[in-house]
Amino acid sequence: MSVEMTAEPSTPKLATAGDYVELLKPRIMMLVVFTALAGLVAAVGVTGQAINPVLASVAILAVALGSGAAGAINMWYDADIDAVMTRTSTRPVPSGAVPKDEALTMGLIMSAVSVLLMWIASNVLAAGLLALSIAYYGWFYTMVLKRRTAQNIVIGGAAGAFPPVIGWAAVTGNTPLDAWILFAIIFFWTPPHFWALSLVAHKEYEKAGVPMLPVTNGAKATRDQILIYTLLLAPIGLAPLLTGLGGWVYGAVGVVLTLGFIFFAAKVWRSEAGEADAGDAERKLAMGMFAFSIFYLFGLFAALIIERGFGLYFPLGGL
């Protein structure tokens, strides 16, 4: 056996397993998997259609892989702007731990594997929706919207809204109104969630040339939009009560969380968050809203899982 080695000074850092995990954006993946699981459990509870636990597990695994694949493609394409921003400069590609082409290859292979697994485990509709959501995030949001328009988060939010619809379709083979209500909740939740963060990180986005709303329209317009989208989200978040998808548990959790979200949005709206002379209190307030928005979405979907998955559904009435 012959070993030929030469020094590779161009590789500044050795990749660890953690770097490859980070490439898949694990925090986003957790939320994606959780909302897909909620869609799946709700579909079983509402329609009474059963799904084999093995197939359900593989379907959820496929969603996780698809999310990771889209994340890897996003990191491949955004390596240049990630390197400019302090918050993202330590990511695996800009830090040099994972070569760019390797991130792209991993993303593409995982995309194919995830769609194939979804098709094998469930049906062509769920697999098609998964492929669409990967393309939506990896291509449409990352390569088309993100660097072109301040509405990038609004339009791109659809990518993250697909998982519950995919979970539902994996069980039933169709996507009724209830599945699209779950889609709408995440779609209208995404702008206030990300704009709260961008109020804090707008200088970074400006440095990288990403046209986030605070960069293009200023902090005041962003705070206005956060409040508007939160008020739009409020009735949509409670819409499952009208269709009978959500019962008493969802209703109780939903009302409390919705009031909390509006409270935070109103406080941010009245504050100077995102302004050049904003202090630490404003920064904390915006980050508080960002954290609460994650809690809000987690709470709503957890209530749905508890009701529909653990036999705690008590109807409120419904249409």
Next chain:
Amino acid sequence: MVDTVPTAAAPEASLQLKAQKRRNLWLALALVAFVVTVGVTTAVRIQETDFSGGDRLYFSGYLDEAEKEQADREAVERYEAMRAEEAAQTQAAVTEPAEAAETPESGDE
């Protein structure tokens, strides 16, 4: 065939090689996991699929609602026909011994 390991770069090259081997191992494990997942999933699907009823193994999602409704109707009709046949057989099984009991053997007369 020459083993060339430049002394200055040896520690770094050795680390690179170790990292590469570790990646290869993970890739191999991922490949095995993929094969096992596909195998188990296929086995479960084959067990659960009613091929006689027109189910298609990897295309059970109906894009066309009318097609799904038609398939559902046919499935219900098949089920009802099966139940009717079972009921007829049960009825026949109950009736035959009763008739046999009512009709005395010719030798007894």
